[in-house]
Amino acid sequence: MTLPAIFLIVTLIFVVALVWLHHARALSGRLPERRSLPALDMLRSALARSAETGRPVHLSPGASTIGAGEGQRASTAELLAGLSMIGQAASQAAAGGAAIEVSSADAVAHLALRGVVRQAYQTLGQSQSFDPRQIELWAHADAMAYATAVAAHYRQAQLEASVLSGAFGQEVLLAAETGAQRAIPQVLGSTHPSALGLMIITTPHVLAGEELYAAEAHLTTAPAPQARLLTHDTLRTIVIWLMLIAFGYGLIRVAFGWPALPGW
Amino acid sequence: MSSPLRNPRQLITVLIAGVSGLIVLLDFVGAGPAVSTIAVVLVRWAALITAIAVAIGVLSVFFVHLRRARSRSAEAGYSLVLLAGMIVVIVAGIFYPTRTATGLSLPTTLADPPIRTVFRLIYEPLAASLLALLSFFALSAMLRAMRSGRIEAVFVVAVALIALIIQLPPLTLVPIIGQTVQWVNDYLVAAGARGLLLGSAIGALVAGVRLLIGFDMPYADR
Numbered sequence: 001m002t003l004p005a006i007f008l009i010v011t012l013i014f015v016v017a018l019v020w021l022h023h024a025r026a027l028s029g030r031l032p033e034r035r036s037l038p039a040l041d042m043l044r045s046a047l048a049r050s051a052e053t054g055r056p057v058h059l060s061p062g063a064s065t066i067g068a069g070e071g072q073r074a075s076t077a078e079l080l081a082g083l084s085m086i087g088q089a090a091s092q093a094a095a096g097g098a099a100i101e102v103s104s105a106d107a108v109a110h111l112a113l114r115g116v117v118r119q120a121y122q123t124l125g126q127s128q129s130f131d132p133r134q135i136e137l138w139a140h141a142d143a144m145a146y147a148t149a150v151a152a153h154y155r156q157a158q159l160e161a162s163v164l165s166g167a168f169g170q171e172v173l174l175a176a177e178t179g180a181q182r183a184i185p186q187v188l189g190s191t192h193p194s195a196l197g198l199m200i201i202t203t204p205h206v207l208a209g210e211e212l213y214a215a216e217a218h219l220t221t222a223p224a225p226q227a228r229l230l231t232h233d234t235l236r237t238i239v240i241w242l243m244l245i246a247f248g249y250g251l252i253r254v255a256f257g258w259p260a261l262p263g264w
Numbered sequence: 265m266s267s268p269l270r271n272p273r274q275l276i277t278v279l280i281a282g283v284s285g286l287i288v289l290l291d292f293v294g295a296g297p298a299v300s301t302i303a304v305v306l307v308r309w310a311a312l313i314t315a316i317a318v319a320i321g322v323l324s325v326f327f328v329h330l331r332r333a334r335s336r337s338a339e340a341g342y343s344l345v346l347l348a349g350m351i352v353v354i355v356a357g358i359f360y361p362t363r364t365a366t367g368l369s370l371p372t373t374l375a376d377p378p379i380r381t382v383f384r385l386i387y388e389p390l391a392a393s394l395l396a397l398l399s400f401f402a403l404s405a406m407l408r409a410m411r412s413g414r415i416e417a418v419f420v421v422a423v424a425l426i427a428l429i430i431q432l433p434p435l436t437l438v439p440i441i442g443q444t445v446q447w448v449n450d451y452l453v454a455a456g457a458r459g460l461l462l463g464s465a466i467g468a469l470v471a472g473v474r475l476l477i478g479f480d481m482p483y484a485d486r
Contacts, residue, residue: 005293012289015473023479066314077468084480107321108314137321144391170398177401180408191464193457197424198402201409201417210463213471224479228470235466 015235022230026223031230039187039205040218043089046161046185050098055160057098059086060150061113062166062190063105063143078191079109081213082166083116088219089163090120094129099160102135103153105146110137143171150175154182165189165207165215168199176202189215210236278478285476326350349386356382 025031043057050057061082086102093100102117104110114135121130138149150164151174162179164172168190179186180202188199189207199206207215210232217229246261253260284306291303329343357379361368371379406424409417427445435441474480 002294008293012473015469016477019470019473019477019479077464077471080471080475081467107318110321111317137325140318140321144394148394171394173398173401173405174394177405180405191460193453193460196460197420198405200420201405204414204417209460210467213463213467224474227479228474231470231474232466235470236463239462239466 015231018231018234019227022234023223023227025230026227031226034218034229037207037211037215037218039189039207039211040215042185042205043161043163043187044092044219047089047092047096047098047100050093050100050160051096053160054099055158056101057089057093057160058150058153058157058162059089059100059102060162060164060166061086061104061109062164062168063139063146063171064109064167065106065141066108066112078167078212079106081215083109083112084216084225085163085165085212085219086113087116087120088216088225090117091124092219094121094124094126097129100134101157103138103146103150104135105137105139105141105143107137107140110135143167143169144174147171147174151178154178154184159184161185161187163187163189165212168192168195170194170198173198173202179203274481278481281481282476282478285472289476322350353379353382 046057049055061079064076064079064082066076066079090100090102092098100117102113104113114132117135118127118130118132121127138153139146147168150162154162154175155178162184163186164175165187166189168188169192172188172190172195176186176188176199185205186203187205187207188203189212190196190199191209191212196206196208213232214229217225219225249258249261252258287299288303288306290299326347329346332343333340333347357371357374359370360378361370362377371377374380374383406421409421429435430441430445436445471480
């Protein structure tokens with residue numbers, strides 16, 4: 001077994017241990033205070049308004065593809081984050097009687113979305129309110145076609161708000177700008193720098209980078225998402241510390257004649 | 265959420281998902297030929313399930329638009345165009361034979377003619393037109409952002425304008441500007457992009473591990 005393989009397995013064991021630890025911590029209710037995310041506050045209020053006005057909130061996990069490989073812009077992780085967020089939004093919609101409509105750009109994601117939304121309604125005992133036609137497949141493996149479909153939908157439908165959060169590139173502007181022109185409140189989220197710049201100029205409600213992964217934990221008090229967020233934060237802190245230590249080492253190593261770190 | 269240990273159906277689901285994920289992961293780090301063989305079979309199954317899901321999706325889209333076309337609603341014309349496009353691509357991609365050196369043959373991939381021709385003549389000009397539209401959309405979004413006065417939006421627009429201006433041909437010839445742009449790209453832009461990438465990678469790692477050990481079960485029908 002090669003050195004990178006051993007490193008990967010050791011890292012995996014460490015992450016598994018962290019996940020167990022934080023899951024136990026979340027179950028015991030010992031959770032830190034979190035900063036609020038204005039984008040998600042907007043989503044909550046849109047769902048509350050939807051229950052009164054009857055206008056639906058559009059939810060999208062992005063133009064992602066399940067099983068997207070290395071080098072592809074879409075990623076499975078972003079899609080899973082989007083699915084979790086939509087699951088929580090669907091739970092709030094089921095609990096409050098809000099209307100939602102969900103769209104996707106991948107056939108497998110479409111089936112997963114149906115499962116997630118149905119489960120959300122079922123868990124709250126609202127199975128009769130679930131309508132499979134709420135979840136639509138608007139494109140497949142084509143982000144540009146999907147963005148155009150969202151823009152066309154914005155022109156036709158009366159929406160309370162729209163959430164486009166997941167793997168989006170610069171084509172998101174086709175939909176987001178149409179939404180902004182029609183004064184539809186939008187929550188936009190991505191991890192791609194090319195999309196984030198365009199999102200920021202289109203709406204004040206943006207989920208940038210890892211906020212996408214934190215969204216589910218902000219929408220619910222259930223222990224599993226809290227544990228996921230805690231693990232995420234701990235790992236990020238460790239990575240930041242490792243980078244700072246490596247940077248410090250790089251500064252002082254010349255003075256002491258120590259060897260350079262590989263890759264630095 | 266009920267524990268999988270108390271629910272045999274969930275336990276089986278978690279075991280199948282966890283063991284499958286672990287096998288593919290072990291194959292990724294090079295655990296040997298036996299693991300590799302099983303991992304290849306699992307990945308092929310996943311590809312087959314994906315193909316079936318796509319086929320179901322295609323059928324669903326076909327029948328939804330067929331119903332809409334029959335209803336003669338305002339959008340019936342679009343549905344007809346979609347159905348016609350779908351039939352042309354399927355016939356061109358599967359059943360249309362082309363003459364090759366060894367005789368007539370059916371296309372084997374999407375990169376083969378005649379489907380490549382269909383994409384080149386119809387899809388690519390459409391996609392290029394939509395991409396070109398983005399510049400007008402960007403201009404419109406920029407003007408609205410400036411009017412709104414939001415600090416972060418104005419900042420993004422200002423940086424974008426500066427980046428555009430300093431990359432104009434006369435300015436790139438000035439030595440210090442070219443070097444400054446290169447430095448900004450190499451350090452500031454790359455640092456921001458890598459920060460986002462690291463956050464995403466950690467998110468993916470945590471999501472993967474939690475699926476693997478059964479803490480998250482988006483696949484389980486509860």
